Amino acid sequence: MTKANESGRIDEQSKQRQLDQYRVDDNGKKMTTNQGLRVSEDEHSLKAGARGPTLMEDFHFREKMTHFDHERIPERIVHARGSGAHGYFQVYEPMTEYTKAKFLQDPSVKTPVFVRYSTVAGSRGSADSVRDVRGFSTKFYTEEGNYDLVGNNIPVFFIQDAIKFPDLIHAVKPEPHNEIPQAASAHDTFWDFVANNEETAHMVMWHLSDRAIPRSFRMMEGFGVHTFRFVNEQGVAHFVKFHWKPVLGVKSLVWDEAQKIAGKNPDFHRQDLWEAIDTGNYPEFEFGVQMIKEEDEFKFDFDILDPTKLWPEEQIPVKIIGKMVLNQNTDNFFAETEQIAFHPGHVVPGIDFSNDPLLQGRLFSYTDTQLSRLGGPNFHELPINRTVAPVHNNQRDGMHRMSINPGPVSYHKNSLAGNSPEPASEGEGGYAHYQEKVDGRKVRQRSESFKDHYSQAKLFWNSMTEVEKEHIIQAFHFEVGKVKSKDVQQQIVEMFSNVDVELAKTIAMGVGVNPPANKSEVQMDLASPALSQEQMKVNTAATRKVAILAADGFNGSEVNQVLESFKSAGITAEFISHNRGVVTSSEGQQVEVNQTFLTADSVLFDAVYVAGGQESVDALMASKEPIYFVDEAYNHFKAIGAGKEGAEILSKAGIVSNDPASGIVAVTDKNSGSAFIEAIAKHRHWKRA
Ligand code: HDD
Numbered sequence: 053m054t055k056a057n058e059s060g061r062i063d064e065q066s067k068q069r070q071l072d073q074y075r076v077d078d079n080g081k082k083m084t085t086n087q088g089l090r091v092s093e094d095e096h097s098l099k100a101g102a103r104g105p106t107l108m109e110d111f112h113f114r115e116k117m118t119h120f121d122h123e124r125i126p127e128r129i130v131h132a133r134g135s136g137a138h139g140y141f142q143v144y145e146p147m148t149e150y151t152k153a154k155f156l157q158d159p160s161v162k163t164p165v166f167v168r169y170s171t172v173a174g175s176r177g178s179a180d181s182v183r184d185v186r187g188f189s190t191k192f193y194t195e196e197g198n199y200d201l202v203g204n205n206i207p208v209f210f211i212q213d214a215i216k217f218p219d220l221i222h223a224v225k226p227e228p229h230n231e232i233p234q235a236a237s238a239h240d241t242f243w244d245f246v247a248n249n250e251e252t253a254h255m256v257m258w259h260l261s262d263r264a265i266p267r268s269f270r271m272m273e274g275f276g277v278h279t280f281r282f283v284n285e286q287g288v289a290h291f292v293k294f295h296w297k298p299v300l301g302v303k304s305l306v307w308d309e310a311q312k313i314a315g316k317n318p319d320f321h322r323q324d325l326w327e328a329i330d331t332g333n334y335p336e337f338e339f340g341v342q343m344i345k346e347e348d349e350f351k352f353d354f355d356i357l358d359p360t361k362l363w364p365e366e367q368i369p370v371k372i373i374g375k376m377v378l379n380q381n382t383d384n385f386f387a388e389t390e391q392i393a394f395h396p397g398h399v400v401p402g403i404d405f406s407n408d409p410l411l412q413g414r415l416f417s418y419t420d421t422q423l424s425r426l427g428g429p430n431f432h433e434l435p436i437n438r439t440v441a442p443v444h445n446n447q448r449d450g451m452h453r454m455s456i457n458p459g460p461v462s463y464h465k466n467s468l469a470g471n472s473p474e475p476a477s478e479g480e481g482g483y484a485h486y487q488e489k490v491d492g493r494k495v496r497q498r499s500e501s502f503k504d505h506y507s508q509a510k511l512f513w514n515s516m517t518e519v520e521k522e523h524i525i526q527a528f529h530f531e532v533g534k535v536k537s538k539d540v541q542q543q544i545v546e547m548f549s550n551v552d553v554e555l556a557k558t559i560a561m562g563v564g565v566n567p568p569a570n571k572s573e574v575q576m577d578l579a580s581p582a583l584s585q586e587q588m589k590v591n592t593a594a595t596r597k598v599a600i601l602a603a604d605g606f607n608g609s610e611v612n613q614v615l616e617s618f619k620s621a622g623i624t625a626e627f628i629s630h631n632r633g634v635v636t637s638s639e640g641q642q643v644e645v646n647q648t649f650l651t652a653d654s655v656l657f658d659a660v661y662v663a664g665g666q667e668s669v670d671a672l673m674a675s676k677e678p679i680y681f682v683d684e685a686y687n688h689f690k691a692i693g694a695g696k697e698g699a700e701i702l703s704k705a706g707i708v709s710n711d712p713a714s715g716i717v718a719v720t721d722k723n724s725g726s727a728f729i730e731a732i733a734k735h736r737h738w739k740r741a
Pocket of ligand 1: 128129130131134168169170186187188189202203204208209213214215217276277278359392393394410413414417418419421422
């Protein structure tokens with residue numbers, strides 16, 4: 053282990069160089085015990101005679117078995133299921149005017165980061181594509197120490213005060229008597245919690261929207277949720293909210309598809325992230341900040357400390373200040389993704405907290421949870437958690453201590469060690485808390501300004517396109533429809549009539565309870581287009597995955613042309629046929645079949661292309677799978693392309709063969725090739741609905 057970086061200079065590889073000291077290459081090496089003793093035999097335990105009992109003195113057996121017996125650690129109490137990657141962050145312009153945080157000053161510096169995406173409710177082995185909030189945590193390894201931005205892909209939260217977090221999580225997790233359902237909010241206790249805690253209204257609208265079923269971790273926004281503070285060198289503060297904006301745009305699955313993916317490939321998002329990085333399609337996110345001057349704290353019709361409220365982007369614009377690129381997969385999932393420990397309280401000078409009562413409670417919970425999850429107070433020494441800045445303090449001992457601190461002095465102040473380590477002044481980089489003046493009685497109360505639970509829920513509803521509204525209604529029907537208690541269902545209808553009476557009536561109809569008794573909804577006529585992912589302008593086909601259905605006798609020149617246009621659009625394609633091996637075109641060209649109709653599935657692709665060539669089409673039509681494949685893509689509103697004879701498969705599935713406005717493209721020449729790419733870039737073709 054080398055000493056920490058005392059020079060203070062950080063570059064993109066700083067963290068990797070540190071991790072290199074812990075990476076072990078077993079390749080071509082002899083097997084040893086953990087004591088370094090070479091092992092001569094690893095298949096038979098030591099016995100008294102070939103058919104006799106195993107001997108206690110078999111230290112190799114005992115060590116191997118003991119380690120195995122203790123290989124599992126407690127999974128995270130929430131966000132247990134996650135996927136992570138390394139990368140770097142670079143600021144576009146110095147942010148000196150607003151913050152003294154060093155990693156936000158110099159555009160030439162690449163600060164190493166590790167990001168972990170997660171679902172909230174499911175266990176470590178649960179499926180990726182479930183309806184849930186996604187965690188979006190970033191650890192910046194800065195020269196001033198680790199800065200953690202522990203956010204979600206939804207900008208608001210279910211509750212306003214951290215004391216209610218255990219209740220929320222108890223309600224959404226599988227019910228304790230029978231541990232059902234896994235990774236799902238569609239059950240009685242969650243909806244009972246919602247109905248009895250009106251502050252959940254806004255977040256529930258987001259949770260039932262398409263945001264909760266992202267197409268990819270690479271295609272979702274990230275939000276710090278809370279209001280934080282930027283503080284500059286002069287001690288001037290701004291309230292700030294943090295945003296991650298995906299360069300590929302915000303895209304979602306549809307619900308039927310999401311449920312099927314959960315079975316067909318539970319690792320859908322994890323694999324998508326892994327493969328994107330592996331193939332050089334590095335996920336990129338722009339970093340944005342919304343800022344409010346301290347003196348403007350009370351100028352809004354919502355309380356900026358309330359975590360169930362967002363700051364409408366039209367009112368307080370997002371200033372894009374930098375970019376993060378994820379360019380390296382992990383070497384070992386457990387050592388990195390599982391052992392990483394985030395904490396919203398890991399801040400650097402220039403970033404400070406606000407009095408948001410949810411944030412304040414989080415500042416306790418995160419270190420506390422790592423103590424049981426990672427087994428003691430030294431988890432900061434695990435390679436993935438280590439800062440690249442130097443660490444000097446008087447903390448000693450504890451489980452699994454790795455640093456060796458020589459000498460007798462481990463206290464402050466002292467004279468025996470010349471009073472070191474010594475606190476740094478602010479000018480030397482010492483963290484100084486923002487000197488907010490606080491004055492109040494000790495009370496267990498919620499501020500009056502936190503009591504409007506419906507205006508922004510309605511703002512969100514007003515901001516949705518018709519398709520997005522329809523999806524929210526369907527989600528209500530599914531989720532509340534799964535609730536067994538009629539009473540809870542009725543309470544939900546009454547509660548959401550405060551948002552929109554018509555919406556509540558529709559929910560009531562779908563789940564078979566009475567229309568709401570309440571006839572007055574909250575007064576809110578505004579909309580915020582920035583909240584609608586359908587209205588976001590980013591449409592690109594880059595990194596999308598297309599299934600090419602082909603059999604022997606496919607039209608080679610046509611397929612080559614399509615592959616060429618895929619390549620220039622950054623699309624990847626897989627050949628699907630009845631059997632693995634190769635398929636041969638009518639011109640004699642052979643291509644490898646990547647998957648069969650048994651191993652692949654329509655839901656795992658963004659679009660489908662049926663290759664032309666009569667022989668190929670006839671062979672494909674000999675079974676119903678290709679027709680089902682195309683039909684599913686159609687039902688999930690995906691782009692479908694077909695070569696000349698490929699149209700026969702489409703018509704067998706009842707699909708009109710050339711309707712570019714609905715994302716069905718006859719791919720017969722170069723022009724139609726680009727029309728197909730455009731259709732893929734649009735992501736979904738709701739016109740079909
Ligand atoms: Fe939390 C994990 C995000 C409220 C207590 N939280 C955790 C993770 C994310 C969030 C992304 C996973 C970190 C990782 O990948 O390791 N949590 C949020 C957001 C919240 C929020 C955006 C609201 C704005 N959380 C919240 C509250 C509490 C916690 C109010 C408790 C007072 N969260 C935890 C935790 C976890 C955690 C129990 C479990 C594992 C961990 O911390 O490391 O401490």
